[in-house]
Amino acid sequence: MPIRQFQAQRMHAPRDFQSIQPTPICVEIGAGKGKHALLFTAQHPEFQLIAVERTREKFVAMQKQHQIEGQQNLSPVHADAIPWVVHALHPAQVQHFFILYPNPEPHNPAQRWLNMPFFEFLLSRLQPGGQITLASNIPEYIEEAQQQLIDVWKLPFVKEKIAATSARTHFEIKYLERGELCQQLIITKPADYVTRFDDFQPLQGQNPVKEQAE
Ligand SMILES: C[S@@+](CC[C@H](N)C(=O)[O-])C[C@H]1O[C@@H](n2cnc3c(N)ncnc32)[C@H](O)[C@@H]1O
Structure with a gap:
């Protein structure tokens, strides 16, 4: 089924929005309590990471x-990643997006990341050769x-099984301890x-101008 076009210009600015510099960065979406974000930045001082999480307590x-x-x-950011990405990120700015154990949305498949019109916008923010890790x-x-990568987005990817010893996020630890199969897709933008x-x-924090009735 074709996906309608994302209405980026309609996105309201996240509360307390702060703009960012147009330098290369990595972005984690749905970072939870930040285990991966903290590990990744400690292990890779050469990369800047912005970790976005919507739930206040996390x-x-x-x-x-x-x-x-x-x-x-x-840089941890408290925001819904969709309006935040539209307001903050420059075209082709992102080296790597991490989306690790997103909510499965069992009752709302249209809300899964690769089923959303927003995914096209996300791709526009990725550098040529940049990658998305989806676990x-x-x-x-x-x-x-x-299947969406093949049919809709036409993007190359590799699928990997995540090692039982991996412990990047709180959810990953929980699932692997339960003996569940954890997998990831590494998607590359040609x-x-x-x-x-x-x-x-x-x-940059501007809100859409309301159309005036004539
Ligand atoms: C299942 S949890 C996984 C958390 C973490 N990545 C992990 O693996 O432990 C999914 C997280 O994504 C966050 N989330 C879902 N939709 C989001 C959005 N649009 N923007 C930012 N965070 C979002 C939720 O608040 C939740 O913390």
Whole structure:
């Protein structure tokens, strides 16, 4: 089924929005309590990571642990990632997106990341050659995403089984301890990939102008 076009210009700015510099960055969406974000930035001081989490308690837990560990290359953000991406990110700015164990949305398949019109916008923010890591413990979620990559997004990817010893996130630890199969897709944006948002500049906190009735 074709996916309708994302209405980026209609996105309201997240509360307390702060703009970011147009330098290369990595972005984690749905970072939870920040275990992966803290590990990644400690292990890769050469990368800047912005870790976005919508749920306040989880964001606060990430922020507290970040204050203890003090990574200079990590910026936790409390926001819904969809409007935040539209307002903050520049075209082709992102080296790597991490989406680790997203909500499976069992009753709302249209809300899964690769089924959303927003995914095209996300792709426009990725550098040529940039990657998206999408991990899940639900084989059907991975299979559906894989099919969307083939049918709709026409993007190359590799599928990997996550080692039983991996411990990148709280959810990953829980699922692997239960003996569940955890998998990830590593998606790459080809150099010649085109989206309808490639020239769309970040809204930088501006809200859409309401259309006046004549
Ligand atoms: C199943 S949890 C996984 C958390 C973490 N990645 C992990 O593996 O432990 C999914 C997380 O995504 C967050 N989330 C879902 N939709 C989001 C959105 N649109 N923007 C930001 N965070 C979102 C939820 O609040 C939740 O913390």
